[in-house]
Each structure stands twice: as structure tokens, then as C-alpha cells.
Amino acid sequence: MMCRSGRQQEPHDADGSALDAAFAAVLEDSAEELYENAPCGYLSTLMDGTIAKINATLLDWLGLEREAVVGRTRFTDLLTVGGKLYHETHFAPLLRMQGEVSGIALEVKQAGGGRIPVLVSSMVKHGSTGDPLLIRTTVFDARDRRAYEEELLRRRQAAEEARRQAEEARRQAEADRARLQDALAVLQRSLLPDTLAAVPGMEAAAYYHTASPDRLGGDFYDVFPVDAKRFAFFLGDVCGKGPEAAAVTSLTRYTLRAAALHDATPVAALSTLNTVLYDRYSAGGDPRYCTAVFGTLEPDPSTGRVTVRLASGGHPPVVVLRADGTADYVPTPGGLLVGILPSAPLAAATTVLAPGDTLLLYTDGLTEARTGEDRTSLYGEEALLAFATEHAGASPQAVIEALTGLLDGFGDGLDDDVALLALGVPASDHPTRTER
Amino acid sequence: MDIARRNNVTVTGNPQGPVVVLAHGFGCDQNMWRLTLPALVEDHRVVLFDYVGSGGSDLSAFSEDRYGSLDGYARDVVEVCEALDLRDAVFVGHSVSAMVGVLAADTAPERIGALVMVAPSPRYIDDEGYRGGFSAEDIDELLESLESNYLGWSAAMAPVIMGNADRPELGEELRNSFCATDPDMARVFARTTFLSDARDDLKSVRVPTLVLECVEDAIAPREVGAFVHRAIPGSTLVTLDATGHCPHLSAPDATNQAIRGFLAGLR
Numbered sequence: 081m082m083c084r085s086g087r088q089q090e091p092h093d094a095d096g097s098a099l100d101a102a103f104a105a106v107l108e109d110s111a112e113e114l115y116e117n118a119p120c121g122y123l124s125t126l127m128d129g130t131i132a133k134i135n136a137t138l139l140d141w142l143g144l145e146r147e148a149v150v151g152r153t154r155f156t157d158l159l160t161v162g163g164k165l166y167h168e169t170h171f172a173p174l175l176r177m178q179g180e181v182s183g184i185a186l187e188v189k190q191a192g193g194g195r196i197p198v199l200v201s202s203m204v205k206h207g208s209t210g211d212p213l214l215i216r217t218t219v220f221d222a223r224d225r226r227a228y229e230e231e232l233l234r235r236r237q238a239a240e241e242a243r244r245q246a247e248e249a250r251r252q253a254e255a256d257r258a259r260l261q262d263a264l265a266v267l268q269r270s271l272l273p274d275t276l277a278a279v280p281g282m283e284a285a286a287y288y289h290t291a292s293p294d295r296l297g298g299d300f301y302d303v304f305p306v307d308a309k310r311f312a313f314f315l316g317d318v319c320g321k322g323p324e325a326a327a328v329t330s331l332t333r334y335t336l337r338a339a340a341l342h343d344a345t346p347v348a349a350l351s352t353l354n355t356v357l358y359d360r361y362s363a364g365g366d367p368r369y370c371t372a373v374f375g376t377l378e379p380d381p382s383t384g385r386v387t388v389r390l391a392s393g394g395h396p397p398v399v400v401l402r403a404d405g406t407a408d409y410v411p412t413p414g415g416l417l418v419g420i421l422p423s424a425p426l427a428a429a430t431t432v433l434a435p436g437d438t439l440l441l442y443t444d445g446l447t448e449a450r451t452g453e454d455r456t457s458l459y460g461e462e463a464l465l466a467f468a469t470e471h472a473g474a475s476p477q478a479v480i481e482a483l484t485g486l487l488d489g490f491g492d493g494l495d496d497d498v499a500l501l502a503l504g505v506p507a508s509d510h511p512t513r514t515e516r
Numbered sequence: 517m518d519i520a521r522r523n524n525v526t527v528t529g530n531p532q533g534p535v536v537v538l539a540h541g542f543g544c545d546q547n548m549w550r551l552t553l554p555a556l557v558e559d560h561r562v563v564l565f566d567y568v569g570s571g572g573s574d575l576s577a578f579s580e581d582r583y584g585s586l587d588g589y590a591r592d593v594v595e596v597c598e599a600l601d602l603r604d605a606v607f608v609g610h611s612v613s614a615m616v617g618v619l620a621a622d623t624a625p626e627r628i629g630a631l632v633m634v635a636p637s638p639r640y641i642d643d644e645g646y647r648g649g650f651s652a653e654d655i656d657e658l659l660e661s662l663e664s665n666y667l668g669w670s671a672a673m674a675p676v677i678m679g680n681a682d683r684p685e686l687g688e689e690l691r692n693s694f695c696a697t698d699p700d701m702a703r704v705f706a707r708t709t710f711l712s713d714a715r716d717d718l719k720s721v722r723v724p725t726l727v728l729e730c731v732e733d734a735i736a737p738r739e740v741g742a743f744v745h746r747a748i749p750g751s752t753l754v755t756l757d758a759t760g761h762c763p764h765l766s767a768p769d770a771t772n773q774a775i776r777g778f779l780a781g782l783r
Contacts, residue, residue: 127766128732128759154759156734161650162657165710166665168735168761169543169611170695176765177547185664229664 121198121219127212129154138219143191155217160187160195171200175215179204185222185229197226261293268296271329276303279311281379282386283506285480289445289487289498297497298325298370299443300333306344309378312336314349315441315501316372316395316418328368331360336374346374346391347426350418354393354426357419369419371395373412373441377503386433386505391426393418396444396461399468401479403436403507407468409461438476438504440468445496446487455493476502517577519599523592524572527600528553529562535602536779537563537628539593541611542709544695545571548610552764555772560779563605565596569701578701586612586712590619597627604629606779611635611735611761614744615714622720630782631725632775635761636744637736638714646715649737655710662702718747725751726778728771732759752778 115122121138125131131153139146142158156164163186174181182201189195202217268290276284284303291297298318306312314336318328332353339352350372361368375390390398392412401407415427433439442464449459471482479502487494519525526546529536536556538549546564556562566573567589582588593616597605607628609617614636621628640648641655697705725748729741738755745753754774758767 160657161654162659162661164734165650165654165658166661168733169541170665172760173544173548173762173765174695176762177544177550186661226664233663 120221123155123217123219125155125215125217127204127215129156129215131155132214141190141196141219141221142188155215158188160189163187171202175202175204179206185226188219197222199225257294264293264296267326271296271300271326271333273302273304277305277311279303279377279379279503281381281384281505282377283476283504285476285502287480287484287498287500289484289494291445291495291497295321296323296326296329297321298329299445299497299499300329301441301499301501302333302337303501303503304337304340306340306376310344311377312340312344312349312375313377313441313501313503314372314374315443315499316370316393317443317445317499318370319368319417321497324368328357328361328370331356332370332372336372340374344376346376346389347428349374350391350393350426351424354418354421354424358422362419363422367420369417371444372418373398384435384505384508388431388433388439388503389428390430391415391428393424393426396442396447399440399442399465400431400433401438401440401468401472401474401504403434403473405469405472407465407472409465433503433505435505436473436507438472438474438479438502440479441499441501441503442483443497443499445494445498446483446500448496449487449490449498450493450495451490459490473507475506476504479504519595522568522574522577523565523596524574525596525600526564527561528564529557529560531561533560534779534782535563535605536560537565537593537597537602537605537607539607539609539613539617540566540570541609541613542705543611547571548762549764551768552608552772552775555768555776563596563600563602565592567592567705569705570697575698575701578698578704580704583701583704584708586616586619586708586714589613589616589708590623593617593620594624594627597624602627606630606632606782608632608634608775609636610764611637612709612712615712615717618714618717618721621723622717625722628723630723630778631721632728632778633725633744634728634764634771635730635733635736635741636727637740638718638744638747639712640710640735641713643713646743647737647739649735649740650710652711655706658710659703659706662699662706715743715747718744721748721751724778724782726774727751727753728756728763728774729753730756730758730760730763730767733761735761 116136118135118137121141122135123131123138124133130151131149134146134149139149156167159167166186171181171184180203184200185197186200187195187197199220199222200217202215204212205214205216207213272288276286286301288299298321301315303311303313316332318325318332335353335356336349339349343349353372357369371394373390373392373395375388378387392415394415394417397409397412399407399409410429410431412427412429414425416425418424447459447461447464451457451459467486471479480500483500487498538546538552540546540548545566549564553562569575569578569583603626605628607617607621614633615638617628617631621631637648639646640650641652642648642650727741727745729736729738741753745751756763756767756770756774758770760766763771
């Protein structure tokens with residue numbers, strides 16, 4: 081209370097006076113003045129579009145004199161041709177049907193030849209009898225807005241174009257991929273024999289499972305004659321995948337075939353391969369190696385038995401399925417990967433196949449297939465031996481078919497290539513077990 | 517296929533009366549005929565529909581291939597006539613629809629017995645010895661106008677506009693819906709309409725024909741009305757004291773009188 085004084089009121093009084101002056105100025109701003117110089121264009125037309133009234137703002141935008149417009153020009157005459165078409169096909173019918181139309185984007189022509197993008201709204205004024213009397217229209221300058229919309233439109237078109245190009249690129253990539261897969265399939269087949277050589281008194285069957293059509297596998301096998309009495313066979317697995325593994329596979333396959341013609345003794349053939357791989361790769365600091373079983377078949381026509389001599393370089397042991405319903409691994413311990421050392425320790429073994437017996441060779445893709453609910457267990461050599469025992473006595477073809485079924489059952493647990501080769505002596509006159 | 521649903525067919529009026537088919541032009545839909553209907557319903561069976569791509573039609577039936585030519589729209593007309601088994605119907609077509617009617621009458625003469633052409637134009641673009649009123653650039657401008665005006669259209673509104681009105685809460689927002697179309701389909705219809713040339717087809721007309729033109733029409737000028745009248749022997753030309761391209765909306769009384777007079781003369 082003590083502090084209150086007249087002087088403190090002064091600033092407030094001064095503000096009040098300024099405000100009053102401003103209000104007075106607004107009140108002097110007549111409706112006519114407001115209409116003429118509003119920040120938007122106003123016009124009124126007869127129902128046929130003839131302009132009856134137009135404000136100064138719009139005349140200024142158009143660059144036209146009032147006398148040249150009122151009573152002489154129709155609203156559509158102010159529009160570009162495209163706008164006129166749009167007006168006749170959309171704006172006018174809507175206005176007739178709804179009595180009002182708002183926010184339509186059009187362009188008005190300027191006397192100087194320019195164009196102004198505008199937003200137009202119209203409303204029909206009805207007479208006391210309900211008859212339409214005139215159309216009132218407001219015109220807003222939409223230059224900035226249109227530029228913004230055009231920018232959006234451009235972006236959308238660019239996005240659509242990008243999407244179209246991406247789709248095209250995707251199609252192209254798919255076509256390329258299909259071509260590549262075709263080429264890979266041809267190359268893959270070239271690494272495997274078209275047909276297995278017919279060994280007198282024996283049957284042979286093989287199967288190759290490709291884990292991925294995109295990647296060349298590194299497994300290989302073959303059966304071929306060595307001389308008048310003997311045949312040779314091999315099966316192995318090059319470490320790695322893809323084109324480089326395929327190159328090693330190719331070299332391995334042709335080296336073994338050539339080596340066998342020179343000296344078909346299994347250990348000798350694999351030793352030659354070891355030397356070739358070591359010299360070609362490991363010696364140059366780019367070690368590449370494989371595991372392999374190489375063997376010879378010497379049929380004895382008098383007994384119907386076949387002597388199998390084999391050597392293994394780090395490869396899983398082969399299985400023999402006997403006619404009597406048993407099965408066993410032929411152990412080849414101590415053999416080492418072929419191509420990793422200048423001189424490879426190799427393990428040799430011999431077995432004899434009697435009628436009804438089948439020799440099974442496989443790559444570790446089979447025994448290392450992931451099994452179980454969560455795909456964390458490996459199929460393993462024990463399970464394979466049990467499976468082999470179940471099928472002992474069956475023909476090589478039947479054994480391979482059964483194993484193919486087994487592989488299918490692994491589903492996505494099978495993520496490596498698998499090569500299978502079965503060589504058997506057909507059962508003679510005494511009864512044998514057949515495939516279940 | 518359910519043609520009645522596809523083309524949003526409405527049948528109204530006097531079931532015993534002669535059949536009148538009302539076909540909308542480029543721009544809006546069958547609502548364009550709201551001021552024409554009262555003059556016809558008492559004595560006539562009136563069939564309204566929307567072309568596929570317009571109004572309440574089934575937009576999923578749209579294909580750029582089919583509706584990229586007037587024949588596609590004429591097939592809509594013939595299929596609607598077949599679905600209702602109409603015979604000797606009077607086909608009233610506005611603007612481009614007048615030409616669609618000519619094509620339909622040629623394809624299915626047993627279905628269409630007379631033509632009323634409201635503000636017709638067989639060709640909008642000028643040609644040697646022919647004034648249609650527009651240049652090719654003008655039509656590009658129209659397409660730009662379509663680009664900047666998605667009347668009553670947004671992806672969210674599409675189901676409502678297509679007639680699957682399971683979202684009534686959107687009903688309030690349906691402003692400008694009479695002219696609502698999918699922008700891409702509107703563009704196809706615009707191109708088909710304004711780039712077409714049906715002048716030669718006029719010669720095929722063998723049925724009584726009424727040509728209605730306006731004193732002032734920015735889209736179909738008087739020369740074009742005269743051209744159509746000359747090209748169809750025996751046709752009647754009536755010039756309505758109306759401005760604009762939609763006399764059935766801007767001068768409904770005069771338009772209705774002319775149509776009723778023509779219909780009466782057919783009996």
C-alpha cells in the first residue's frame with residue numbers, strides 16, 4: 081500500500097493511449113477498405129461465371145484494370161487452359177452439387193504472361209426463394225505452398241523411380257544368380273564322374289548331396305579300371321568350398337587317376353597326390369589339402385570274392401556291410417591330411433568282400449550332420465554303424481537309397497556336402513538280407 | 517462377376533417405363549445426374565452407374581490396359597446393359613460418355629435404341645481442318661492440375677469411396693467425394709478422354725440421336741456440336757441457353773425439357 085503512487089500508473093496510461101490509437105485506426109478501416117486490400121483475392125460472379133465484383137488485391141496480382149474485368153470477363157478466363165479444363169470437369173460440377181468448394185489448386189494468368197499458383201474456394205449465395213444468385217470466391221496466393229507440394233511430388237516421383245530401379249536391379253540380380261547357379265551346377269557335375277565304371281562281378285552306386293546351389297562343394301569320388309584285373313576307386317573331401325576348393329578338387333581327381341595308371345598301390349597313389357598338392361600349394365605358402373580314401377579292387381572270378389586294398393589320408397574309416405547282417409569299420413588310423421606335409425603318413429588296410437558284402441565310403445558331411453531338437457548333437461560314427469548294420473546284406477543301390485533317405489531326414493541339420501560311394505559283390509545263390 | 521457391384525449400378529424410376537441409362541463423363545460420378553433424375557423417374561426406368569475407376573465402382577477391377585481406350589469404357593456400358601438385360605435403352609452420355617455410347621451402340625445395337633449426347637466432343641485436340649479447342653500441351657496442363665488436386669482422396673479414404681463403408685467415422689470427412697477418384701485412375705481416364713479421336717465412329721450411328729450443346733462451353737465449343745450434328749445424319753441439335761460444360765447441372769430445366777421432348781418423340 082505504502083509503495084503505491086500515481087507515478088507508477090504513468091507507463092500503463094501511456095500503453096493504454098497507444099492501444100486506443102491502434103484500435104481507432106482499425107475501426108477507421110472500413111469494410112470496403114478491408115475487402116479491397118485484404119491479403120487474399122475476392123471476387124463475385126454471376127452464375128454463368130461473369131465477374132461482377134473483384135478486389136484490388138486480386139486485380140493487382142493479375143495486373144488487370146477493373147474496367148477490363150468487371151462485366152467483361154468470366155472467372156474461367158483468368159485460369160490457364162489446364163485449370164479451365166479442371167474447373168469445368170471438377171470444380172463447377174462440385175460447386176453445383178455441394179453449393180461450395182474449397183481449397184482447389186489452380187493457376188491464374190497474369191497480364192504480363194506470368195502465372196500465380198492459387199488456392200480457390202467458392203460458395204454459392206442463394207436468394208430468398210432458394211435460387212442460386214451468385215458465386216463468391218476467395219483466391220489465396222499459394223506460390224510457396226505449391227513449391228513445397230511440387231517438392232513433395234518430385235520426391236515421391238524420385239522415390240517411385242528409385243523403387244522401380246531397385247526392383248529392376250533385384251530382377252537382374254536374380255537372373256544373374258540363376259545363371260551363376262546353372263554354371264556352378266555344370267562345374268560341379270564336371271568334378272564327378274558321369275557314370276561309374278562297371279566292375280565285373282560287382283555293383284556300384286553313388287550319391288552326391290549339394291548343401292548350397294550357390295557354392296561349389298569340395299567332395300569327390302570316382303571308380304575306374306587300372307589294368308586288366310584291377311579297378312581303382314577313391315572318395316575324398318577337399319577342405320573349404322567355392323571356386324578355389326573346386327580347383328583343388330579338379331587337380332586331386334586327375335592326379336589320382338594319372339597316379340593310379342603309374343602305380344596303383346593305394347599308398348603310392350595318395351603319396352603322389354600329397355606331393356602334387358604340397359608342391360602346388362603348401363610350398364608356396366597357400367596350404368590346401370584334402371582327406372581321401374584310395375583303393376583297388378581285385379575280383380577273383382573263381383571265388384566271386386573281391387580283395388580290397390585301401391589307403392587313407394585322414395579320412396573317416398570306411399564301413400563294410402556283411403552279408404550275414406553285421407557291419408564294421410575298416411580302421412585306418414594314423415593317416416594324415418593329404419598335402420599338408422612334404423611327406424604324408426598314410427594308413428593302409430585290406431579287406432575282402434564276399435558275395436552279399438558292400439563297402440561304403442562317405443565324407444564327414446554325413447557323420448557331422450547336426451541332429452536332435454536344437455540341432456546341437458552330431459549324427460556320429462556310432463549311429464552310422466548302427467544304420468549300416470540295419471542295412472547289412474542289402475545291395476549297394478539299396479544302401480545308397482537308404483542313406484539318401486537318411487540325409488533328407490536331417491533337413492537343415494545337413495549343412496555340408498556329402499559324397500557317398502557303395503561297392504558291393506552281388507549275393508550269390510544263398511539267401512541274403514534285403515533292404516528293409 | 518457382379519457387374520452391378522463393380523459399376524455401382526443404381527436402378528430407379530418406373531419399372532414399367534422405357535429404359536434410360538445415364539452415364540457420367542470424366543471428372544465426377546453418377547451424382548452428376550441428381551437434377552436430371554426428377555424429370556425422368558415418373559415415366560422411365562432409370563439406370564445409373566459409375567465407370568470402373570470412378571465414384572463408387574470397384575477399383576480393384578481397374579486396369580490401365582482396358583481403360584486406356586474408350587472401348588474399355590464402352591465394354592462397361594455393354595456389360596451393364598447385359599447384366600440388366602436392357603433392350604432398346606436410351607443412352608444419355610455426358611461429354612466423353614457420349615462417344616462411349618456411340619461405341620457401345622455399335623457393339624450391342626440390340627441394347628441401345630437411341631442416344632442423347634450432352635456436350636459431346638469426338639476430339640478435344642485441334643487437327644487440320646478441325647477445331648477441338650485444345651492443344652496437346654493444354655492436356656498436359658490438365659494432368660498437372662489432377663496431380664495437385666486429390667479431391668476427397670487419400671489412401672485412408674479409399675475403402676469408403678469404394679463402397680466398403682465399414683468405417684462410418686470417416687463419413688464426415690467425405691468432402692468433394694462426388695469427384696473422388698484414385699489419382700492414378702483419374703489420370704488414365706483423363707488421357708483416354710482428351711487424347712481420344714472418335715470422329716470416324718460417329719458415322720456408325722444408326723439410332724435416333726439428340727445432340728445437346730451449350731451456348732458457351734469451354735470444353736466443347738459450338739463448332740464441335742455442329743460437327744457432331746453434321747456427322748450423324750438425322751440427328752437433332754439443341755443449343756441450350758447455358759454456359760459451362762455441365763448443362764444438366766447449370767441449366768437443369770432447359771436440359772430436362774430437351775431430353776423429355778426427345779424421349780416423347782421416340783414413342
